Amino acid sequence: MMEVRYNPGSVETRWQEKWEKEGLFKVSEDSAKEKYYVLEMFPYPSGKIHMGHVRNYTIGDAVARYKRMRGFNVLHPMGWDAFGMPAENAAIQHKTHPAKWTYENIDYMRAQLKSIGLSYDWDRELATCGPEYYRWEQKIFIEMFRKGLAYKKNSFVNWCPSCQTVLANEQVEAGLCWRCDNTVEQKELSQWFFRITSYAEELLADLDKLTGWPEKVVAMQRNWIGKSIGCEIDFKIDGSDKTIRVFTTRPDTLFGATFMSLAPEHPMVEQIVTDDQGPEVKEFIEKVKKADRAQRMEGQLPKEGVFTGAYCINPVTGWKMPVYLANFVLVEYGTGAVMAVPAHDQRDFEFAKKYDLPIKVVIQPVVGAYGNTPLLVAEEMTEAYVDAGVLVNSGDFNGLQNEDAKLKIADYLESKCIGKKSINFRLRDWGISRQRYWGTPIPIIYCDKCGVVPVPDKELPVALPHDVKFTGEGGSPLKDVSSFANVKCPDCGGDARRDTDTMDTFVESSWYFARYVDPKNDKGPFNKEKASYWLPVDQYIGGVEHAILHLLYSRFFTKVLRDLGYLNIGEPFKNLLTQGMVCKETVKCPEHGWLFPEEVDVSGDKCRHCGKKVEWGRIEKMSKSKKNVIDPDHLIKVYGADTARLFSLFAAPPERDLEWSEQGVEGAYRFLNRVWRMVYEFGSQQSAVSSQQSEKEKALKRITHKTIKKVTEDMSRFHFNTAISALMELVNGVYSYTAEHKESKDKALKEAIESIIILLAPFAPHIADELWEGLGNKGSLLNAKWPEYDPAAILDDEIVIVVQVNGKLRGKVTVPADATDDTVKAVALADEKVMEHTAGKEIKKVVVVPKKLVNVVVG
């Protein structure tokens, strides 16, 4: 027997226990069914789930449950991105072991996820900090090393003095550490790199295949990879046999190159600098090194440079070009040297003005049809001319369109062996070494005799030692653990040392989606047949903040794993949904600063601590620092998981930001109560015996089937908000129907109520299962069949046709659904309102849109 009142707490625990007991969410390969792999980005076990997670996983769960009800074999796993610095920071601050801290967080957060009723196959749960996971990462690393895809090099790296670690370029935001916002410094270290640049071309080209990704993300990745087509040109040093090679995308301006700019770190500097310029050059290099990298990276610094005393020769004009060092030339990009064409490059222009270097125009704007584009005169220019035009002062190439000249000049240089066409990428190799404890150990041993030796397969995993001192100083604590760091060389047996760095945690998340297909495999990362069955991920869901980093690395890893023979796909995620942020207004007390929502009194304008008037700020992403957060545990306790889920899906379309609203949550709760009451009051009194079908019943049946159609279509487009609104309308429809049929016992009502409950199941699974059982059914709706609408049932007998006169709405007429255009036209013209507006005017034209509208055009 059903309870009178909806009690989400008891309903939800009861069903969660039942689902778990029955193993409802377990899946395995089934060749008879079409597979569907839906994946949400796994969380870092920071301690507690936040509303962003709730939204993310609710979207994924709605998709998973819907697809399952549509008959797909659905893989829907969850795990933990469990390596990372917060665990180590906790170790330093609270003297807990990172492993203990992490696993306790996982236990708590797993329970939270279960309380939301998410349909994960928990048997596939993985934590990346477990040796049974990272041992395969180490194996993959070694295979990459053997193929030259992982290599070591000495390099300047981004060093965060606060985190005491190296950061990848992608982890430096505007010169600041992405995690702690401290200024990043430069430090030279020997580091491991993944050669992602050898996949640059493919990573770029395959973006075109990602038709299921938001264009925005594709554009960001394209931008990040940054392909530039141009050529490399060699410039002879005057009075020497040395040459300096530059990269340029503008070979068409070669005749206008009047000086050369080198990066201060350029390796040739020492060799070419003249004695008298030596001290000045040295001073300049020191200055640039010390300069705030944040500013240098941001292009905020004014152009500055120094003359080296050396000259090089322009290969086409024969001019002596002074060689400068310039603070805006980056050693990492291209060749670290730039031919300066001040007339046609804004940076070179500014530099030339500052140091009084010659400016030579070699491209003239095309004089327009009206002849009003003035010709450029070098002395009068106030900025560089960077647009298209015709070549001048360029010898044999004069008169060519500059786009054509690019090719012609490149061809010419190639024929003379002083240059070649070349492609440059902005993308750099991925530095993965981290001087930290809580990460995957790099499985490499250094032997004085044998050099760099990978750890043999049979010795994997290289496990993290447990007993380690965490001081937070001086980089990785692993180097101080002699039992770990000192080993015998696997090749010669002599004394050797381990690499004591660990891998960037982005490595773990670059392949976890593949491990889910076979998470317990102890023979390899995963079974290839299982991977072929499940992969690629059909629908990936997560925050847009990973648009570049995680998604690019995962694409890279997929291609590497394919080339290592583990996978037969090249792209991991077929469709991507980037969900918006969860936002809420901020509140500030003049005395206590940011306030949690519960620190404001009921009236909403006073601080609970001091009674002072609070200030309501703008709506921002929920964050602990601004305290504009809602605790999911509390929310679920008060309203239940179904309400939390329903609101998350209803308040905004998934890809847009969601503004949290307490009243909106109450609205969702009210709706579920309305559904409950509907079933309680009208669910039991139905009988299968059909009275003769009245018009009202037919109408109810019609809206039921229209709703099935609408919800189904909306689900396939992930328009959950409108799907839910359609359900609300149907519930409203049932209420008005029953208001007029107090003693209803008919099929239409039964069908409407059953449909509502089934269609509600992906959003609010607990209450749906409970009500389904209340109607006398057995089992969970997860195994129920998604309803199909009856095309005959949705046909209207009569339809309303809108009548316009000159495009303005003037009336509505009701006609039989099968009325011909001529009939509709006649009825429309005879409408009283329409006649008022057409009286005495000439009817020029009548537009009839079948089943929709009539527009009468009068003169």
Next chain:
RNA sequence: GCCGAAGUGGCGGAAUUGGUAGACGCGCACGUUUGAGGGGCGUGUGGCGAAAGUCGUGUGGGUUCGAUUCCCACCUUCGGCACCA
């Protein structure tokens, strides 16, 4: 500066392909139920107007019988990249 997205009631948001702008929800108002409160149920709710009407989807143009939707120019907001040669 470059790339991308978005501007619709008091608010969140609807409106597959150009065809009734504002579905659904929140809020508000009124009514009803209740001893009261809460809750429920019902009705109304873009602006102006007594009404007929009229104006309304960031701004200004255009195409069309008809534009939130298509085209051009611009404004604002948000996000990403940013001295990449």
